[in-house]
Amino acid sequence: MISHDKTGIEPLLDPCDNGSLFEEIRHVLRRADLSDDVLRQILAEHRFGAETELEADAFLAGKGLAEERAGVIRTMIVPPPLHRLDMPAHELEPPLSRRFAPLAARWQRALHMVRPQMKRTPARVRNR
Amino acid sequence: MQPDGSKVRSAGRRRVAMVLAAVCLTTAASFMFATVVQSDGFDRLDVVRIALMAVAAFWLAWGGCIALFGILFPPDAATAADGRPQGRTAILMPIYNEATGPVFARLAAIMKSVGTLPEADCFDFYILSDTTKSDVALKEQCAYRQLLIRHRAGGRLFYRRREQNIGRKAGNIADFLETSGGAYEYMLVLDADSLMDGETILEMVRRMEADPRLGLLQSLPQIIGLKTLYGRLLQFATSLYGPYFARGLAAVQGEEGTFWGHNALIRTRAFAAACGMAPLQGKPPFGGHILSHDTVEAALLARDGWKVRLDPDLTGSYEEAPANMVDYAKRDRRWCQGNLQHSRILAAPRLKFWSRISILQGIFAYLASPIWFLFLLTSLTAPLVAPPPVYFDGYSPFPVFPHPETATALALLFGLVALLILPKLLLVIRTLAGGNAKAFGGPARLVFSFLIEILLTSILAPILMMFHCRSVMQVFIGADSGWPTADRDDGSLPLGAAISATWWMALTGAAGVTFSHYYVPELFYWLLPVALPLVFAPLLVWMTSSVMLGEVSRRLGLLAVPFDARPVAIAAEMHSALMESETQQKPLDMPGPIAGAAA
Numbered sequence: 001m002i003s004h005d006k007t008g009i010e011p012l013l014d015p016c017d018n019g020s021l022f023e024e025i026r027h028v029l030r031r032a033d034l035s036d037d038v039l040r041q042i043l044a045e046h047r048f049g050a051e052t053e054l055e056a057d058a059f060l061a062g063k064g065l066a067e068e069r070a071g072v073i074r075t076m077i078v079p080p081p082l083h084r085l086d087m088p089a090h091e092l093e094p095p096l097s098r099r100f101a102p103l104a105a106r107w108q109r110a111l112h113m114v115r116p117q118m119k120r121t122p123a124r125v126r127n128r
Numbered sequence: 129m130q131p132d133g134s135k136v137r138s139a140g141r142r143r144v145a146m147v148l149a150a151v152c153l154t155t156a157a158s159f160m161f162a163t164v165v166q167s168d169g170f171d172r173l174d175v176v177r178i179a180l181m182a183v184a185a186f187w188l189a190w191g192g193c194i195a196l197f198g199i200l201f202p203p204d205a206a207t208a209a210d211g212r213p214q215g216r217t218a219i220l221m222p223i224y225n226e227a228t229g230p231v232f233a234r235l236a237a238i239m240k241s242v243g244t245l246p247e248a249d250c251f252d253f254y255i256l257s258d259t260t261k262s263d264v265a266l267k268e269q270c271a272y273r274q275l276l277i278r279h280r281a282g283g284r285l286f287y288r289r290r291e292q293n294i295g296r297k298a299g300n301i302a303d304f305l306e307t308s309g310g311a312y313e314y315m316l317v318l319d320a321d322s323l324m325d326g327e328t329i330l331e332m333v334r335r336m337e338a339d340p341r342l343g344l345l346q347s348l349p350q351i352i353g354l355k356t357l358y359g360r361l362l363q364f365a366t367s368l369y370g371p372y373f374a375r376g377l378a379a380v381q382g383e384e385g386t387f388w389g390h391n392a393l394i395r396t397r398a399f400a401a402a403c404g405m406a407p408l409q410g411k412p413p414f415g416g417h418i419l420s421h422d423t424v425e426a427a428l429l430a431r432d433g434w435k436v437r438l439d440p441d442l443t444g445s446y447e448e449a450p451a452n453m454v455d456y457a458k459r460d461r462r463w464c465q466g467n468l469q470h471s472r473i474l475a476a477p478r479l480k481f482w483s484r485i486s487i488l489q490g491i492f493a494y495l496a497s498p499i500w501f502l503f504l505l506t507s508l509t510a511p512l513v514a515p516p517p518v519y520f521d522g523y524s525p526f527p528v529f530p531h532p533e534t535a536t537a538l539a540l541l542f543g544l545v546a547l548l549i550l551p552k553l554l555l556v557i558r559t560l561a562g563g564n565a566k567a568f569g570g571p572a573r574l575v576f577s578f579l580i581e582i583l584l585t586s587i588l589a590p591i592l593m594m595f596h597c598r599s600v601m602q603v604f605i606g607a608d609s610g611w612p613t614a615d616r617d618d619g620s621l622p623l624g625a626a627i628s629a630t631w632w633m634a635l636t637g638a639a640g641v642t643f644s645h646y647y648v649p650e651l652f653y654w655l656l657p658v659a660l661p662l663v664f665a666p667l668l669v670w671m672t673s674s675v676m677l678g679e680v681s682r683r684l685g686l687l688a689v690p691f692d693a694r695p696v697a698i699a700a701e702m703h704s705a706l707m708e709s710e711t712q713q714k715p716l717d718m719p720g721p722i723a724g725a726a727a
Contacts, residue, residue, distance in 0.1 A: 029283030030249075049277070074280035077273070080254065080288065083310030085400035087302050090428065092418075092473040093408055099477060 021062070028073040033081055046076050135204070139382025142201065143482065146193045146380050153189035153547070158182040160540040167533045169515040173506055180503040187496045188547045190489075195369065195551030198376030199558060206439055208334035213250045215313025217333055217393070222256040222300045224293060225264050226320040232271040233706035234323055237698050239279055240705075241326035251329070252312070253285045256300050258293035265289055274709065297389070298405065298421035305400045312396050319390035321448040322349065323698050328444030332393040335439070343398040343434025344426060347445035348374045349391045352691060352699055356619045357681060358672035359451040361584055364577055364687040368568060372555050374440035384482040385436040387429075389422035391445045395434070399425070402432040408472055413465050413603045420466025423490055424473060427483035446696060451619020452673035453588065454629045457595040464494045464599040497596030504658065508640070511648045549582060569688035577687050584672070590661045591668065594633045618675045626670035637662025 022039045026032055034042075048056035052072045054064045059072050091098070161181045165174045219238065223231055235253065242251050255272060259265045272287040279285065290303060301317065309315070314336060316329055328347065336342050351359075351366045377386060403425040408415045418424055426436045450456040467490040474487055519527035556578045560571055568574040640659045644652045661668060671677060681687045691699075 031283055071280055074282040075277045076282040077276060078283050080252075080286040080308045081311040083308055085305045085309040085397060087305055087400045087404040089404040089406040090402075091406050092424070092476040094477065 021060070024069070025073050025076070028070045029076075029078060031078065031081070034078060038079065042076055042078055048072070049075075136382060139380065142197060142380045142382075146190075146197060149193050149196075150186055150189040153192075154182055154186040157185040157189075157540060157543060160536050160543070164533045164537045164540065165510070167530050168511070168517065171513065171515065173510050173513060177503060177506045177510060180499055180506065184496060184499050184503060185544065185547075187492055187499075188544060192547045192551050194376035194380070195373055195555065196376065197379045198372035198374070199551075199554055201375065201379040203375055203378055203439065203441055206335050206441070207338045208331060209337035210334070212247050213330070213333045213337060215250075215333075215337070216311065217251050217314040217316060217329070218254055218304070218308070218312040218396075219251055219316045219318065219329070220254045220256055220301065220304060221318045221320065221322070222258065222297050223268070223320045224258045224297075225261050226259075228264060228267040228271050229706055229709055230702075231320050232268075232275055233702045233709060234321070236275055236279070236705040236709075237702035238318075238324055238326070238329075239275075239281065239285070240701055241324075241698055242329060243279070243326070245326050245330055247330060248326075249284075250333070251284075253281070254304060254308075255285075255287045256304055257287065257289040258296070258300050259289060260291075260293065271709065274712070295417050296419070296421075298418065298425075302404065305396060309396045309400055314393055315396050315399070316393050317390055319447060322390050323352075323446040323696075323702060324391060325444030325698055328442055329393075332442065336393055336395065339435065341433070341435050342437060343395050343402075343429040343432075344385075344387055344392055344436045345394075345442075346385060346387055346392040346436075346438045347442035348438070348440045349388070349445045349447040350443075350691075351449045352446045352696055353448045354451050354619065355675050355678045356451045356673050357677040357687075358453055358456075359449070359619060360678045360681055360687040360689075361581060361672070362449055363689050364568075364581060365585075367689040368559065368578075369552055369555050371440050372558075374438060378438045378440055381438065381482060381486070383435040383437065384430040384480050384486070385426065385438040386486065387422040387426035387436060389420075391447065398429060398432070398434050402428045402434065408469070413606055414469055414472055418466070418473070419469055420463060420490070423467075423470065423487055427476075427479050427487065430480045430483050431478050444698075446699065452621050453591060453595075453669045454621060454625065454673075455619070457592075457599070457629070460494075460595060461599045461602070464596065465603045467491050467494055468600065468603050494596055494600055497593040498600050500593055501597050504640075504655075508644060508648055508651060508655070511650065552578065552582065567688075567690035567693070569685040569692075573685045573688060580681075580686060586657070587661045588668065588672070590637075590658045591630065591633060591665050594636065594662065594665075619673065620675050621670055621673040623666070623670045626673070627666040630665040630669050633662045633665040637665070 019036075021043075022034075022036055025039055025042075026034055043060075048054070048059065052059075052075055053068050054072050058064055059069065064072075158178055158181060162174075162178050165177060219242070221231070221235055232255075235255065239253060242248055255268070257265065257268055259268060268289070269287065272285075276282060276285050286308075288304070288307075290300065293299065295302060301315075304315075314333060316324070316332070318324065324347070332345050332347065336345055348371065350370070351363050354360060354363055405418050405421065405424060405428070407417045410416070429436050450459055470487045471491055474484055474491075479487075517530050519529065521528055556574065559565055559568065559574065565571040565574045568577060637659045640655060641652075641663065644655045644659070682692065
C-alpha cells in the first residue's frame with residue numbers, strides 16, 4: 001500500500017501487478033467498493049492527457065511521486081457508489097374504500113364485540 | 129434553547145394568533161364593504177361581491193400578518209454539532225437542457241468553496257442530468273470532464289444522465305436515491321441556478337447532526353445577478369423584506385416548515401422512506417406526476433414525524449430569478465399548474481393540519497388573482513343591475529335619500545392599501561432604526577427606493593394579476609398558448625416580444641376603460657389604477673426589462689442591495705470559472721459516452 005502522506009518515490013510492491021495498482025486507486029479514491037473489473041474498464045477508458053504530469057506508461061509502470069500518481073488517479077472517471085435505497089410510492093389520493101378502511105375495520109371490531117352478546121339475548125317469542 | 133414541546137406549543141399559539149388576526153381584519157373589511165354596497169340596494173350580485181372581497185381580503189391580511197410576525201418573533205438560535213460531520217453528504221445538481229457553461233461554472237464555484245473546508249472529503253458532487261437534447265448532453269459531458277480534471281475530483285464528482293426525464297425533478301432525485309442514496313446520510317438539493325457557500329453547507333450539515341429528528345433544513349436563498357430594472361426591483365424586495373417574511377413563515381410553521389425544492393439539506397433515508405409519490409389518477413393538468421413536488425415532500429416528511437425547518441438566518445445561499453416579467457410569468461405558469469394540482473392531495477391521508485394549510489396557501493397564491501378579477505367584473509356590472517333608488521318607501525310622507533357611504537368606502541380602500549404597504553413600511557423603519565440602511569445605499573436612498581418599489585409594484589400588479597388569471601384559466605381548460613421566444617443572456621426583452629406577450633392585456637384594459645366610461649361613469653376613476661397599467665402593459669413590460677434602466681438605478685444608488693457594494697464572493701468565483709471555461713473552450717476530442725453516465 002502506498003502512503004500518500006509522504007513525498008518521494010515510493011515504488012509499488014510490483015509495478016506490473018495490476019492488483020497493487022487497483023489497491024492504490026481504491027486507497028486514493030477511498031472507494032473500497034470498486035471491483036477489479038470496474039477498475040480495469042476505468043483504466044482502459046482513461047485518457048492520460050497533458051493535464052497530468054505522468055505519462056501513461058510511467059503511471060502503469062508504477063513510477064512517479066505519490067502526489068503525481070494520486071493526481072493522475074483523481075482525473076479518472078469512476079462510477080458512483082452503488083447503494084440503493086427503497087423509495088416506496090405513497091398513494092396520495094387513495095380510493096374511498098382504502099381511505100375509510102381503518103374506520104371500517106374499527107366498526108367491524110366494535111360489531112364483533114357486540115355480536116356475541118346479541119346472540120346470547122334470547123329472542124322474544126310473542127306467541128308463547 | 130427551548131425544548132421541543134415548548135417550541136411546538138409556541139408555534140401553535142402563533143398560528144392561532146395569526147388566524148385570529150387575519151379573520152378579524154377580513155371581518156372588518158367585509159363589514160365595511162357590505163355597508164358600502166348596500167347603500168344603493170342589496171341584491172344577489174352584492175352577496176357574490178362581498179364573498180369575493182372577503183376571500184381576497186383574507187389573503188391580503190394573511191400576507192400582512194406573516195410580515196408582522198417576522199418582525200415580532202426573531203428566530204430561535206439553532207444548535208449545531210461540533211467537529212467533523214459523522215455522515216457523508218451528496219451535493220446534487222439536477223439539470224434539464226440548461227445552458228451548460230453557467231451550470232458547470234456554478235458547480236465549480238461551489239466545489240472550490242467546499243474544497244477550502246477541512247471537512248471537504250465529507251462531500252461528493254452529483255450532476256443529475258435529465259437533458260433530452262443530445263447536443264446539450266454532449267456539451268455537459270465535455271464540461272464534466274474538464275471540471276473533473278481541473279479539480280482533480282475523480283471519485284468525488286459524478287455525472288449521470290437519464291435519457292427520459294420520468295417524473296421530472298422528483299423522478300431525477302428518486303433515481304439518485306435508488307442508485308446511490310444509501311451511501312450518504314444527507315443530500316443537498318440544488319437547482320441549476322443555485323449557488324451556496326461551503327461554510328453554509330457545512331453549517332447546515334452540523335445543524336442536522338445536532339437534531340436527529342430534523343428531516344429537512346431549508347435555507348433562505350437570496351436573489352442575485354440580475355441587471356434589468358425588474359430584476360433589481362426583485363432583488364431589492366427580497367433583500368429588504370424577504371428575511372422578515374421568511375422569519376414570519378418560520379415562526380408560524382414551526383416543525384411543519386417549507387421546502388422550496390432547492391438550497392435545502394435533506395436526510396436521505398427519511399426522504400426515501402417518506403417522499404415517494406404515486407402519480408395521480410387521470411391525465412394532466414390535474415392527474416399524472418406531481419409537478420410541484422417540494423411542498424408535498426415537506427408535508428410527507430412531517431407526516432412521518434420528521435421536522436421540516438426553515439432557518440432564515442442561514443446566509444450564503446443564493447439563486448437567480450427571472451429578469452423580466454415575461455420570464456417570471458412563464459415560471460409562474462408552471463408553478464400555477466403544480467399548485468392547482470395540489471387541490472387533489474389536499475385531503476391526502478395523515479397529513480398534518482398545518483401542512484394542509486401550506487398546500488392551501490400555495491393554491492391561493494394563484495387563485496387570488498382570478499378572485500380579484502372577478503371582483504372587478506362584478507363591481508363593474510353591479511351598478512347596471514342595481515334596483516333604482518326608492519325615495520318613498522310607504523312609511524314616510526317625505527322622500528328618503530340613500531345614505532352616502534363615501535367615508536366608509538375610502539376607509540376600506542385605505543385599509544386594504546395599508547395591508548399591502550404597512551408591513552413593508554414597518555420593515556423600512558426597522559432597517560433605518562437598526563442602522564442597516566447603509567447596506568441599501570443609505571437612509572435617503574433607502575426611503576426613495578422604498579417609494580419606487582411601492583410605486584412600481586402597484587403599477588405592475590394588474591399585469592401580474594392578468595398573467596395569473598391566464599395561467600389559471602389555461603390550467604382549467606388544459607391549454608397553453610405558448611410564449612414568445614426572446615432568450616437574451618442579459619434578461620432584456622425586445623419590444624416585439626413584450627407586445628406579443630401582453631397585447632391581450634392592452635385590449636382588455638382599453639375595453640374596461642371604454643365600458644366604464646359609457647356605462648358606469650361613476651366607477652371610471654376607480655378603475656383607472658387597474659386599467660391604465662393594462663393598456664400600457666407592453667410598454668411597461670418592455671421598459672422594466674431594460675438593462676439600461678437597471679444600470680441607471682444602480683448608478684443612482686436606487687434599489688440598492690447589500691451585494692451591490694460588497695459582491696458575493698462565490699458569485700465572483702462563478703464568473704471567473706465561466707470566463708475560464710469559455711477561454712479554454714476548444715473543440716474537445718469527445719470520446720464515447722462516460723462510463724456509468726447513462727442510467
